[in-house]
Amino acid sequence: xxxxxxxxxxxxxxxxxxxxxxxxxxxxxxxxxxxxxxxxxxxxxxxxxxxxxxxxxxxxxxxxxxxxxxxxxxxxxxxxxxxxxxxxxxxxxxxxxxxxxxxxxxxxxxxxxxxxxxxxxxxxxxxxxxxxxxxxxxxxxxxxxxxxxxxxxxxxxxxxxxxxxxxxxxxxxxxxxxxxxxxxxxxxxxxxxxxxxxxxxxxxxxxxxxxxxxxxxxxxxxxxxxxxxxxxxxxxxxxxxxxxxxxxxxxxxxxxxxxxxxxxxxxxxxxxxxxxxxxxxxxxxxxxxxxxxxxxxxxxxxxxxxxxxxxxxxxxxxxxxxxxxxxxxxxxxxxxxxxxxxxxxxxxxxxxxxxxxxxxxxxxxxxxxxxxxxxxxxxxxxxxxxxxxxxxxxxxxxxxxxxxxxxxxxxxxxxxxxxx
Amino acid sequence: xxxxxxxxxxxxxxxxxxxxxxxxxxxxxxxxxxxxxxxxxxxxxxxxxxxxxxxxxxxxxxxxxxxxxxxxxxxxxxxxxxxxxxxxxxxxxxxxxxxxxxxxxxxxxxxxxxxxxxxxxxxxxxxxxxxxxxxxxxxxxxxxxxxxxxxxxxxxxxxxxxxxxxxxxxxxxxxxxxxxxxxxxxxxxxxxxxxxxxxxxxxxxxxxxxxxxxxxxxxxxxxxxxxxxxxxxxxxxxxxxxxxxxxxxxxxxxxxxx
Numbered sequence: 001x002x003x004x005x006x007x008x009x010x011x012x013x014x015x016x017x018x019x020x021x022x023x024x025x026x027x028x029x030x031x032x033x034x035x036x037x038x039x040x041x042x043x044x045x046x047x048x049x050x051x052x053x054x055x056x057x058x059x060x061x062x063x064x065x066x067x068x069x070x071x072x073x074x075x076x077x078x079x080x081x082x083x084x085x086x087x088x089x090x091x092x093x094x095x096x097x098x099x100x101x102x103x104x105x106x107x108x109x110x111x112x113x114x115x116x117x118x119x120x121x122x123x124x125x126x127x128x129x130x131x132x133x134x135x136x137x138x139x140x141x142x143x144x145x146x147x148x149x150x151x152x153x154x155x156x157x158x159x160x161x162x163x164x165x166x167x168x169x170x171x172x173x174x175x176x177x178x179x180x181x182x183x184x185x186x187x188x189x190x191x192x193x194x195x196x197x198x199x200x201x202x203x204x205x206x207x208x209x210x211x212x213x214x215x216x217x218x219x220x221x222x223x224x225x226x227x228x229x230x231x232x233x234x235x236x237x238x239x240x241x242x243x244x245x246x247x248x249x250x251x252x253x254x255x256x257x258x259x260x261x262x263x264x265x266x267x268x269x270x271x272x273x274x275x276x277x278x279x280x281x282x283x284x285x286x287x288x289x290x291x292x293x294x295x296x297x298x299x300x301x302x303x304x305x306x307x308x309x310x311x312x313x314x315x316x317x318x319x320x321x322x323x324x325x326x327x328x329x330x331x332x333x334x335x336x337x338x339x340x341x342x343x344x345x346x347x348x349x350x351x352x353x354x355x356x357x358x359x360x361x362x363x364x365x366x367x368x369x370x371x372x373x374x375x376x377x378x379x380x381x382x383x384x385x386x387x388x389x390x391x392x393x394x395x396x397x398x399x400x401x402x403x404x405x406x407x408x409x410x411x412x413x414x415x416x417x418x419x420x
Numbered sequence: 421x422x423x424x425x426x427x428x429x430x431x432x433x434x435x436x437x438x439x440x441x442x443x444x445x446x447x448x449x450x451x452x453x454x455x456x457x458x459x460x461x462x463x464x465x466x467x468x469x470x471x472x473x474x475x476x477x478x479x480x481x482x483x484x485x486x487x488x489x490x491x492x493x494x495x496x497x498x499x500x501x502x503x504x505x506x507x508x509x510x511x512x513x514x515x516x517x518x519x520x521x522x523x524x525x526x527x528x529x530x531x532x533x534x535x536x537x538x539x540x541x542x543x544x545x546x547x548x549x550x551x552x553x554x555x556x557x558x559x560x561x562x563x564x565x566x567x568x569x570x571x572x573x574x575x576x577x578x579x580x581x582x583x584x585x586x587x588x589x590x591x592x593x594x595x596x597x598x599x600x601x602x603x604x605x606x607x608x609x610x611x612x613x614x615x616x617x618x619x620x621x622x623x624x625x626x627x628x629x630x631x632x633x634x635x636x637x638x639x640x641x642x643x644x645x646x647x648x649x650x651x652x653x654x655x656x657x658x659x660x661x662x663x664x665x666x667x668x669x670x671x672x673x674x675x676x677x678x
Contacts, residue, residue, distance in 0.1 A: 041588045042548075043566035052550035052563060112548015112563065112589025119547050123528040130527035130551055202658050203521060203557035348554075355558045355654045356500055356510060357666075 015238075016393075023386040030379010033372045037109050046370040051349040055369040055377050056110040061194060061341040062223075063102035063384060065216070066334060069224030070096025070144065071180075071187035073252075078180035087400040088248055092228040094151055094397045095388060097144040100137065102384045109376055129197045136190030143183045146172055154395045191217045198348060206285030207348045211270040215340070218266060222259045223337035226310075229253055230330040231388060233323060235398040242392070245400040245407070246323075253326050256333060257314030264307045280360040281353040288347050288364075297339050306336015459535025462635040462663070463596055463611065464642050465622070466651065467511050469669040471629035474499060474509035477578075481624030482513075484574035485597060487581035492562040494594035495621050508669040511630070513621065514539060514560040514594035515654060515662030522552035522561065530590075537663055538596050546590040553591060557655050558662075561593045579620060596632075597621075612641055635663075 011017070036044055047054050069092035076082045077089045108114050120134040153159070153169035195216035198207040229249050236244040274286045289298040313319045313329035320326050346367060354361045369377070391397040474497055482488060482495045495513040502508065520539045523531045530545035531552055553561045567588040575581060582599045586592045597619035604610075604617020611617040612633030622630040633640035642665070645651075651665040 041566050042563075047565075049553055049559070049562055052553045110549075112550070112591075113546065116545075116547045119528045119545060123530075123545055125526055125529040128525050128527040128551070130525065130549060134527060197551070200525070201521070201555050203555055352559075353557070355512075356498070357652060357654065358501075 019389065020386065023382045023389070026382035027379050027386065029375050030377075030382060033375035033379060034105075034109055036372055037376060038114065042110075042112060044370060044372045046368060046373065048365070048367070050352055050365045051346070051367040053110070053345055053349065054367055055373045056106045056380075057345055058338065058342045059377050059380055060103045060106045060110070061216075061345070062338040063099040063106070063380075064190065064194060065099075065220040065223045065337050065341065066227045067096035067099030067103075067144075067224060068187060068191055068217075068220035069226075069228040070147070071140075071183045072221045072225060073228065074147070074176070074180040075184045078177040079184065084403065085248055085252070087245070087403045088228060088232060088252060090151060091232050091398050092224065093144065093147045094391050094395070095228055095231060096224070097141075097148045098384050098387045098391070100141045100144060101387075102380050103137065104141075105380045105383065106377070129193050129200055132193045133190060133197060136186050136193065140183060140186040140190055143179050143186060147176065147179050147183065149173075151391070151395050151397060156394075188217060191220045198344065201348075203353070204348045204351070205279055205281035205353065206274075206351060207344075208282075209270075209274075211266070212344060215263070215266055215270060218259065218263045219337045219340055222256055222263055223334050225252055225256050225259070226330040226333035229256070230327055230334070231392070232398045232400075233327055233330075235392045237323070239393075242398050243401050243404055244398060245403050248400065248403065250320060250326075253314050253320055253330065256330070257311055257320070260307050260311040260314070260333065264303075264311065267303075267307070281351050281362060284362045284364075285347045285351045288350055289343060293350075294343050294347055297343050301339035302336050302343060305332050306339055307333075310336070458537075460636065461536040461611075463516070463536050463538060463601065464633065464635045464646075464663045464665065465513065465516075465596065465619070466631040466642050466645055466665045466667060468629045468631070468667040469508055469510065470667060471627045472497075472509045472511060473627055473629075474507060475626065477624045477626060478511055478621035478630065480574050480578040481620040482594070484572065484576070484578035484580065485582050485600070485620035486595075487568075487572055487575075487583065487585040488592070489564070489568035490573055492564075492592070494560075494562070494592070496559075503669045506669075510666065511621075512558060512560065512654075513596070513664060515558055515660065515664045516596060518661035518663065519659055521555040521557065521658075521660065525551045525555040527551065534598070536601075538598050538601075539593075540595060540598065541591070541593060543584075543586050543590050543592070548589040548591065550591060557658050557660065561591050563591050564588050578624070 045054070070089075073085060073089040073092040077086045108117060111117065120131075121138065125131050149169040149172040153166040155166075159166045192213040195213035196210075198204070199210055199212045200208075202208050229252050232244050232249055236242045271286065271290075274282055288294050310329035310332040313325050313332075319329070349367065350365055352363045352365055354363070388397070476497050479493050479495050479497055483490065483493075486494060488494055495511060497509055497511045500508050500510050516537055516539050518537065520531070520533070523533060523539060526532075527549065528545050528547055530542045530547075532540055532542065534540050548563065550563055553563060564586055565588075568585060572581065582597075600617055600619060601611045604614060607616070609617035611619075612622075612631065615623045618632050619630075622632045631641050631645060633642035635643055635646075637643060645667070646665060649667050651667050653662040653665055656662070
């Protein structure tokens with residue numbers, strides 16, 4: 001902090017300061033939009049009684065999805081025992097924490113009475129999927145905070161001011177395996193119950209099926225790991241001080257490729273099974289996706305660019321080993337999962353199934369987010385990117401140096417052994 | 421790294437604990453599988469489509485007595501078809517389902533069952549997440565996207581407000597005019613027979629197309645007419661068990677719809 005305040009007077013325009021400046025502007029615009037929402041109410045959105053959830057829910061679902069790298073990589077490191085990957089699990093944990101706070105911001109705007117957010121914790125209807133979601137968010141956010149303690153202990157200012165505290169914070173690392181178990185349970189429950197939020201609604205035949213829960217978990221693991229590897233790669237490319245072990249990143253990217261195979265497989269059967277016989281509301285919903293207004297999102301955003309292209313790029317040894325192609329593939333995975341969340345939410349709402357007697361008739365409705373929704377949404381996203389950027393720079397969120405050292409040591413040992 | 425302390429046995433122990441906890445939670449859920457606890461009364465509404473002329477007085481009376489925003493209809497009247505050259509309408513209040521999807525999904529329990537079968541809203545609890553709107557098959561719920569300020573255009577011509585106006589940011593819906601029922605019962609009146617104890621829409625209907633009463637009382641007007649005439653409910657296939665019954669427009673009751 002001292003260094004910072006000294007630097008401030010002689011402000012220099014660097015790519016870093018431009019980047020932070022740009023993100024700050026987007027955040028400021030977002031905060032203004034958010035204040036307008038709190039002041040004027042949700043009437044400033046384009047949401048209606050027919051489409052009560054829109055862009056912000058997509059951002060909420062997506063930021064939870066990209067947070068899934070945390071539970072999956074922590075489980076890999078501490079439960080399966082792939083200790084080599086602990087450096088990337090750290091990155092994933094931090095991204096997870098930021099993702100969850102992003103979700104909280106977008107939800108806070110999205111509920112009609114933000115001042116009553118605490119009702120969700122105090123008044124329980126255990127039968128509600130959103131109750132389960134609330135509990136998982138709260139508990140898992142707590143777990144993520146504990147898991148991130150050793151990362152926050154890296155803040156130089158904190159180390160100088162409170163050396164004992166930071167030592168304690170680092171000590172939380174000893175409980176990492178236990179936190180990983182709890183986190184695995186909570187996070188998987190959370191990802192799947194977000195899918196089930198839609199899946200239990202009998203009034204919406206397109207959603208009323210168990211598959212969304214499963215697809216939400218699989219796609220979240222792909223997106224979470226993808227974003228983690230992407231952040232690690234781009235950080236190492238932009239800064240000389242950040243060292244990464246590319247062999248680790250390459251292995252995780254390869255694994256993501258296989259997850260995409262599984263994701264495509266389930267998505268294929270999920271969609272195909274809906275084409276048999278006519279079911280009012282469901283058949284129309286599927287055709288919204290495959291040939292209606294959402295078809296570009298579905299075929300290009302979700303399937304072609306979101307699954308098939310990155311799957312090929314990540315499973316093909318040559319393209320996977322080219323950093324640029326690997327990074328493109330990872331970004332496509334994240335984009336595809338965001339498109340999936342958007343399509344899932346919207347396809348169910350755009351179909352209005354009549355309750356009138358006789359043959360159920362279908363009508364369609366529309367939803368395009370308003371400017372305020374976009375500004376507030378971009379603000380939340382910019383906050384997430386800014387937090388991760390600051391974390392990478394000041395908290396060593398991406399730091400594989402100990403892994404690299406260990407490998408060097410073991411290399412040397414081997415070399416010595418051979419020499420002896 | 422202290423992973424040495426964490427061996428397979430510990431992992432299994434913790435996992436077993438987790439599984440037990442989840443199983444326990446599910447058992448609690450089953451025990452609480454929500455449905456109404458039946459009280460002494462079970463209110464129901466019967467709407468006779470052969471009489472309804474689609475005048476919309478019910479909607480206006482509802483807006484006045486419940487102080488509803490003119491942009492919102494707790495009770496919507498929709499034209500559905502023509503029978504023998506005559507327009508047929510359907511009036512749609514809240515169905516007060518015995519197995520209400522909105523009660524199931526409400527995370528804070530702001531939607532709940534009264535013992536008399538009315539699905540109530542606790543406007544002080546609602547956080548405005550709108551999950552219930554997504555869950556309701558009848559479109560019976562409306563969100564207050566903005567505050568309803570200023571005078572209510574339906575007042576005083578169609579009645580005086582009897583309940584507090586809802587603020588911005590909560591979901592609202594028809595409540596069978598619970599305030600009239602409760603007040604009427606205290607005064608010794610019979611809902612469905614005495615106007616002061618009966619929902620405003622039933623009282624306002626100029627052609628007597630709406631009937632109200634207690635299903636538990638075999639002598640009530642709704643019990644009697646449901647025994648005599650063919651009736652149907654909306655979307656019974658969803659298993660919601662609505663408490664609003666419709667008498668079809670065809671006089672002989674041949675065309676049982678729904």
